Amino acid sequence: MTDTPEPDQDAIARLRRGDAAGLEPLVRRYQLQALRAAYLVLRDHTLAQDVVQSAFVGAFERIHQFDTSRPFGPWFLKLVLNSALKAAGRRGRETRLDAWPSIEPVEPALGPELAWERAETADQIWAALAQLSPVQRVAIVQRYFLELTEHEMTTALGCPPSTIKARLHAARHRLRALLRPTGPASETTP
């Protein structure tokens, strides 16, 4: 006999009645996704935990603002990413690149376009992400980690589609530049 996880709607109904224990199934279900998304944006383990914990407590306190006809996950992740952006702004400055592993250049034989798709190590991506602005990191996280469509990103951030497109384009362009292979093969000969 296995315990059937409590559906989101039941847990939300408990929260709306003021029962804080209703938060537990929602935490179990969304905590990892939320923590990891926040971490990718903030690049700070402790700060990501703080943002996610606050977002869950805030969701409980503002549960009456939640439209129960819609799924909980996207609404909650929107809270988390918005909080992460604010936290990044408060932090004032980004974590310096030298605090993280240095970029290991990808194979010099690859062209810059392929380098983006062919980055082989997580460390390379991680180091390259550090060079992006928080807004650009949020766009990358939404698109490639949470796998949202551009339409869903538009809805989640409340931005016009053109803004989302521009952010994604700028983030991709920046990452390609950062992951561009260096060395003789990439140098142009006059």
Next chain:
Amino acid sequence: MNHLLNEIAQRSFPDDHDEWPAIQARLDQRRRQLVARRWVLSSACALMGFVLLAATLVVTSRPETVSAESLLDRAGTISDGAATSVHSYHVVATVTLGLAANREAAPIVQHEETWFGGNGRVRQATQTDAWSTLIVSDGTHTWWQVARGASTYVAPADGIRLSDAAYLNPLSESNANIASVIQFLTKSGCGQYGLAPDQTVAGRAAYVVRVTHTLAGSCSNPVQTLAQPRPSPVAATRAGPSKAPPARTDGSAKDSARVVAAPPPSAGQPIIEKPAGASVEAQQVLNSSVVDTFWIDKETFVPLKAVQSLGPKGSSTYEVSSVEYNVALSDSLFQYTPPPGAQQLADAAAIKQRLATQVH
């Protein structure tokens, strides 16, 4: 790209990571904060309520600020039979008139008993050794009765107030009606009012009000005579009740008769009549200051005692010997039936005329 991002994320937060205990702790902390905030708010509200209550108690426990002038005004209104917070009362008083010109004679004493039944219902009986009067009003109709010797005169006196009664009665040696005296002082606008420490009269706590004024009674026109032709009292009566008090006289029958021929003085007229061709000394008397003192019930504002100075002519003292408030008064007190043998006259002026004739 996706799998690399997932790899980074998984490295930081492995699949077995559990944030629930930390979130629970935050919820508990938040709950405690809310409880503390509610407690602080409740305490602040309670403190504010306490402060407001204390402030209210301090303000309401202070005695009402009163001015001597307003006290006298209220006393005058009540003594004239106006509605008050006391729906009925019964008062027995004595007026003693000491005339300086006749020091060897016993003072003239007038006994007065008044019942106020509310809604304009009044009965006032006055009596001296020489005459008696009775005013009865059922709230609609008023009767005035005067008995002197073997004669009793009765007339309707609708619209006449107690403060008018003094001038109606030419037999009165002086202005013995407390209502008319207060009316005169509060309307003359020339006195200096002051409060003295409270005293007790007839078992009642009383404000003590002192009024310093001239016998002329008016700052703007201190010396006036009543010798000029004026409308008759009949006309004044028909025109409605006069709130003006009678002139004070010097007590002689001659002067009293002369007052009958004149209407009650209004504010600004002298309280002692200046005889025709009055000397400079007489004018000085009229302009000299005198002090009247009034004792006014602190609870009901009913005048309980008054000592009036008539200057060189003497003094008059009104004093309540007994007063009862909110007593049950029989309706029969405010109904009037003429006594057998009474001569019924047309109006109050006719009685005055008859009395004046008798005097002469």
